[in-house]
Amino acid sequence: MSKSKLDKFAELGAFPNAYQNFSYAQPALVGKDGAPAQLQGAWGEAHFGNARPITLELACGRAEYTVGLARRFPERNxxxxxxxxxRIWFGARQALDEGLDNAAFLRTDITLLDCFFGPGEVAEIWITFPDPYLKKSKARKRLTAPRFLNLYRQLAGPGVVVHLKTDERRLHDWSLETVQEFGAELQSAEADIDAFKREHGAYPVPELEIPTYYERLHRDLGKAITYLRFCLP
Ligand SMILES: C[S@@+](CC[C@H](N)C(=O)[O-])C[C@H]1O[C@@H](n2cnc3c(N)ncnc32)[C@H](O)[C@@H]1O
Structure with a gap:
């Protein structure tokens, strides 16, 4: 029998690999069984027990990339x-079942990330099928809007590599323009990763093999999957 939302919320609160913030006004993390967790600038030491580089998956949903990358790269967090x-519950449960100590999960609004990471604490960012917010009035909510690029630069320092995988061509095109105006170095821009694979025999990066829940839904509708990789100035 599948678990209810309430069951998942309760279980997530008891997981040792998940942290949650419940307030915009006074952001603070709690970990297993509601224990306060002070992780800003201390994820390596206080959670992972090592100083390995940290990759974030933003808008992770069921966190297929967090789990899939943790399997592929045990030497990274x-x-x-x-x-x-x-949604996070799925990834957190899977990571526990597989003993993936290099995967953790954070339930928060992304706009608050600077409350939970120290400057330069993040090494790399994946953004997987984010909500596209296609209305012009909502453009600042897109995860590649300049205010988010500034946030990522703060978390990661200059030179951070950001990957965007989406099914939404308009978000892909807008992001391409936005990051270039921002001064980012464009490393890859593919409007159809499967067409790229047919032509070159492989995806632009092997990590694109990892499918997500929303990716499957969009593929079933016949939509092309796009990929952007850029390095922030
Ligand atoms: C379309 S889903 C994609 C989920 C997953 N990456 C996938 O491909 O299956 C977008 C996700 O972004 C999350 N999201 C949107 N805005 C967010 C924000 N400001 N902070 C945190 N999560 C956000 C939503 O909760 C949702 O799970």
């Missing part, structure tokens, strides 16, 4: 970030 605890 990964944190999936999403506001929805019942």
């Amino acid at each position: 990964f944190i999936g970030v999403d506001i929805k605890g019942n």
Whole structure:
């Protein structure tokens, strides 16, 4: 029998690999069984027990990238970030079942990330199928809007590599323009990763093999999957 949302919320609160913030006004993390967790600038020492580089997966949903990358790269650490605890539960449960000590999960609004990471604490960012917010009036909510690029630069320092995988061509095109105006170095821009694979025999990066829940839904509708990789100035 599948678990209810409430069951998932309760279980997530008892997981040793998940942290949650419940307040915009006074952001603060709690970990297993509601214990306060002070992790800003201390994820390596206080959670992972090592100083290995940290990759964030933003808008992670069920966190297929956090889990998939943690399997592929045991020498790195990964944190999936999403506001929805019942979605993060899937990734956190999977990581526990597989003993993936290099994967952790953070339930918060992404706009608050500077409260939970120290400057330069993040080494790399994946953004997987974010909500596209196509209305012009909502453009500042897109995770590649300049205010988020500034936030990423603060968390990661200059030179951080950001990957965007989406099914939404308009978000891809807008992001391409926005990051270039921002002064980012463009490393890859593919409007159809499967067409790229047919032509070159492989995806632009092997990590693109990892499928996500929303990716499957969009592929079933026949949509092309796009990929952007850029390095922030
Ligand atoms: C379309 S889903 C994609 C989920 C997953 N990456 C996938 O591909 O299946 C977008 C996700 O972004 C999350 N999200 C949107 N805005 C957010 C924000 N400001 N902070 C945290 N999560 C956010 C939503 O909760 C949702 O799970």
